[in-house]
Amino acid sequence: VHPLVTVCSLATLRTCFPILTWLPRYSLAWLKMDLLAGLTVGLTVVPQALAYAEVAGLPVQYGLYSSFMGGFLYCVFGTSKDITLGPTSIMSLLCSFYVGGDPVYAVVLTLMCGLTQTAMALLRLGFLLDFISYPVVKGFTCAAAVTIGFGQFKNVLGLKNIPRQFFLQVYYMFHRLPEARVGDVILGLFCLLFLVMITVMKNTLGSSEVTPSPLVRFARSLVWSFATVRNALVVIAAACVAYSAEVMGCHLFTLTGQTAEGLPAFSPPALSETTANGTHMSFSDIILDLGGGLAVIPLMGVLESIAIAKAFGSQNNYRIDANQEIFVIGLTNVLGSFVSAYPVTGSFGRTAVNSQTGACTPAGGIVTSVVVLLSLAFLMPLFAYIPKASLAAVIICAVAPMMDFRVLPQIWRVKKLDLLPFLVTFLVSFWEVQYGIMGGVVVSVLMLLYLVARPEVKMSDHGVMVMELSSGLNFPATEYLSAFLRAHALHVSTPRCVVLDCHHVSSIDYTVVNELKDLLKQFKLHDVSLVFSRLKPCVLEVLLSSDLPGFRHGDSIEACLQIMSINAHYD
Template sequence: MAERSHECWERCYGIIQKRLPVLKWLPKYSLQWLQLDLVAGLTVGLTVVPQALAYAALAGLPVQYGLYSSFMGCFVYCLLGTSKDVTLGPTAIMSLLVSSYAFHDPSYAILLTFLSGCIQLAMGLLHLGFLLDFISYPVIKGFTSAAAVTIGFNQVKTLLGLQNIPRQFILQVYYTFCRIGETRVADAVLGLFCLTALTGLQQMKESIPKANRMEPLSVRISQLVVWTTATVRNALVVLFAGLVAYSFQVTGSQPFTLTGVTPQGLPSFQLPPFSKVTPNGTVSFGGMVQKMGAGLAVVPLMGLLETVAIAKAFASQNNYQIDPNQELLAMGFTNFLGSFISSFPVTGSFGRTAVNAQTGVCTPAGGLITGVLVLLSLAFLTSVFFYIPKAALAAVIICAVAPMFDARIFYTLWQVKRLDLVPLCVTFCFCFWEVQYGIIAGVMVSGILLLYPIARPRIKVLEHEQETLFIQPAGGLYFPAIEFLRDTVRKRTQSESRLCNIILDCTHVSSIDYTAVLGLSELLQELQHRKLSLVFIGLQTHVLQVFLAAGLEGFHHFPNLKDAEKSLEEELSHAGEALLDGSDSILPTSGIIQ
C-alpha cells in the first residue's frame, strides 16, 4: 500500500512538474546561476524599454501600452516556460497585426489580447500545436519579409516628421513621396543620425572576436565594454536623442516631434473592455468581435508560430528540449492575464531572446529582473519619456525589422525547388494589401501544392508481357486520384487492342478511402464488360481489409507478381480450351487468395 501511494505521488508530482516547469530547475538553483541571470535580465531590460515604447507607437497606441505589455510575460514565463532563453513581450510583427486589427484603439487591443490568450490556452490544452505545421516555411518567410518592408516603410514618415499619411501600404508609399517636401529637417537629421549610430553599433558587435582567456585582461575588458555598449545600443541612442531634445526644450525651442506625456504609475488591474462607449452609442461585445474579424485567428496563430519557432531554434542551439504545447500555455496565460493590466498581444521576441542567450542566462528567472526593470520604469521614468523624439523610436524599429527581410531566400528556393517560390511570392505580395490576405493566400497555395501530388500521383505503366499491362501507383489512392487512375487505364487499354490482363501493383499504396474503392469497383466492372481481367498484387494488410470489407464483385488479389502471372497464364490456357468447347468465359477463376 505504501509503495502504491509513493508511485501515485510520484506520478502526480511528474504531472505537476510538466505543467509548472519552474519546479524542475528551482531546486537546483545556485548563486552562480543567480549572477548570470541578473546580468542577462538587466541587459534585456535595457533593450526592452526603448523597444516597448517604439512598438506601442507602431501598433498605433500610446507609448505606455508598450510598457504595460512588457512585464507580465516575464513573470508568467518564469513559472510556465520550458526555454531558458525565450522572452515574451511586444514585437514588431505583433505590433503590425495589432495596428491592423485594433484600429489604433486601446479598447480593441486589450480585448484582442484577452481573446487571443483564451484561444491559445484552448489550443495548448487540446494539444493543437500541430496546426502550425500546416504553415510552410516559404509562407513564413514571405510574411516576415513583407512585414519587414511594411513596418520599415511605415516608420519613414515618422523619421521625416510627415503627418496625415494613410495606413494602407500602397497609399502610404504614394503620399510619402508626394509630401516629401513637407519633411521636418530636424526630425530627418536626428532620425538618420540614430539609424547610422544603431547600424554602426550593430556592425561593431558582430565584428568583436570571441573572448579568449589567453588574452590580456585589458583586452577582454575592452571587448566586454564594446559588446555591452552595442547590446544596449537602443537604450543609449534613445537616451542621447532624449538629451538632445531636452536641451532644445530648455532653450525655449523644440524642432523635434516628441513622444509627449506618458501617464506615470502602474496600470490598474481591471477586466478587459467587453463593450465600448462611442459618440454614436455603445458597441457591444459581439460588435467588437465582429469588427476584429480575421484578427481573432491571425493574431493567436502568428503569436504561437513566432514563439514556438524561436523556442525550438534556441533549444536546438543550446542543446535542451522544449514542450511546444507547454509554450502555448505559457503564452496563453501571458496574454490572458496581460489583458487585465491593459496589455496588447505579445509573443516571443527573437532579438531579445538572442540577447538573453548571449549574456549567458541560465534559467527563466532572468525574466524576473527584466520585469522588475520595466515596472521601475513605469513607476519613476515616465516623465523622462516626454522628451524622446519619435524619429529616434522610428530608427529603433527600422533597425529591429531590417534583419527580418531575407532576400537570400528567393535565390535559395530558386536553386533548391522553384515551385516553393509560388507560395513565397504570393504571400509576400498579398501582405502588402492586407496581412491576413497574404497569410491565407500563402497557406491556400501551399495546400494546393501539397494536394496536387495526391490528386495526380505518379503512375508507372508498363507492358509486362504481350497481353498484360502492369500499372503501379506511387503512393496512396484517395478520392481525388481515382478518376486520374481510371482514365490512365482506360486510355492504355483502348490503344492496345491485344491486351486482356491488367495487373494493378499496390505495393506503394499505404492507404485508401471508400471513394477510391468505389471507383476501382466501377473500373473492375467496366473492364469485365470489355472482357478484360483486372487483378491486384502487393496489397498491404490494412488496405486488403478495406477491399474485403467493401465486398467488390470479381475482386482478385495475389501476394506478388509471380503468383499473379502464373494464375493468369493458367486462366488464359483454360480460356483457350473453353473457347474450343464453345464457352466465352475468360475471367480468372482460380488461384485467388481470399
C-alpha cells in the same frame, strides 16, 4: 499502486508546471547568469516596447504594459530557457490594422486572443499551424518588415497625419517630402548610422587569432556589450539631446509627448466604451469591428513564438512542448488584458539576446519584468522627451534582418512551385495583411490537394505492365487513377494486364473501393487481369471485406506475375 500514482502525479505536475523540472536543481551559478541575461534583455525591451507601441498606433506606455506579464508567467509555465514574451514588430503591425489606435479595442483583442490560444492548447489544436507552410511565413515576415520599416520613415522625416495603408503611405511620404523637419531628419539618420555601425562591429568580432590577448578579449566584450544595449543607448542619448534643446527653447524634434505615469491598475478589461462623439460601443460591436483579427492574431502569435522556441531549442539542445508553449502565450494574453496590454508573443531579437547572454533558465524573465516595472514606476515622465525619430531608427534596425530575400534562390533550387505561395503572401500583404496570409495558406493547401488528387504513377514493363503509386490513394485521386489505368491498359490496341503496386497506400475509402469494383469488371470484359501487389494489412482487410469481383493480390511483384502466368496457363 501507491508509488505508481505518486510518479504519475509528479510527471503530470512537471508537464503542467515546467518550473518543477529545473527549480530543484537551481544553483548560484545559474542565478548569476539569469540575472545578467534578465538585466540585458530588460535594457533591450524598454526602448523596443516604446517603439512597438508606436507601430501599433497606441500611446507608448502600452508597449511597457505589454512587456512584464510574460516574464513572470513564462518562468512558471514555459518550456524554453531562452524565449522572452512581449510586444513584437509583427504583432504590433497586425494590431494596428484592427484596433485603429483605440486602447479599449487593443485590450479586448488581447483578452479574446488569449482565450483563443488557451482553448487551442487545451484542445491540443497546435497541429493547425502545420497548414501554414514556410514560404507563407517567410513571405509574410518579409512583407511585414518592408511595411513596418517604410512606415517608420514618416517619423524620421517628422511628418504627421500619414495614412496607415502602405501604398498611400508611399504616395503621401514622397508628396510631402518638402515638409520634412530638419531636426528629425538629422537625428533619425544619425541614430540609424550609429545602430548600423555598432551592429556591423558586433558581427565582425570574429578573429583569426586562436588565443587573443587579454586586451583584445576586453575590447570584444566591450563592443558586444555596447551592441547588446545599443537601443537603450540611442534612446537615452536622443532623449538627452531633445531635453537640452527643449530647455533652451528650441523645438527641434517631434517628441513622444506626455505619457500616463505609474503602474497600470490590475482590473478586468473594459468590454465597452463611449467614443468622443458620444457613440456607445458595446462588446458585440467591438467584436464585430475586430473581425478577422480574432483569428489572424492568435494564430500568428502562436506561430511566431513556436517557430522561435523550436529554433533556439534545436540550437541549444533541448526540446519544447508546443501545446504548453501555446498555453503560456494564451495565459499571458488573458492576464495581460487585466493590465491594459495589447497582444504579445515570443520575440526573436530579445530571445537571441537572452540566449547569447547565457540564460540558464526562464527565471531571467522575472528580472526583465522587474526592469520594465521600475521603468513604469519611475521613468515615465522622462519618456516624454524621447524623439520619435530615435524610436523609428530602433524599429527600422530591428526589422531589417527580417527582410531576408536570400531564401528565394534556396526555394527555387528545392522546389520552384513553392515560390507561388511566397509571392502571393508577400504581394497581397501590402494590401491587407490578413488577406496575404489567407491567400498564401489557400495556395499552399491547393498545391497539397493537387498532389493528393494527382499521385505520380511510375510504369515499368515486366512482360505485363507494373504501375507503382508513388503516394497514398484517397477519393480525390480516384477519377485520375481510373482514367490513367483505362488509357494505358484498356483503351489501347492490345489491352494489357496490370500489376498495381500499392506499398505506399496506407488507407483507403469507400469511393476508391467503389471505383476499383468497376475497374475490375472492365478489366474482365477486356480479358486482361488487374492484380494488386504489396498491400498493407489494414488496406487488404478492407478490400477483402468489400467482396470485389475477381480481386487478386500478391505479397510481391514476382508473386503477382506468377499469379498472372498461372491464370494465363489455365485460360
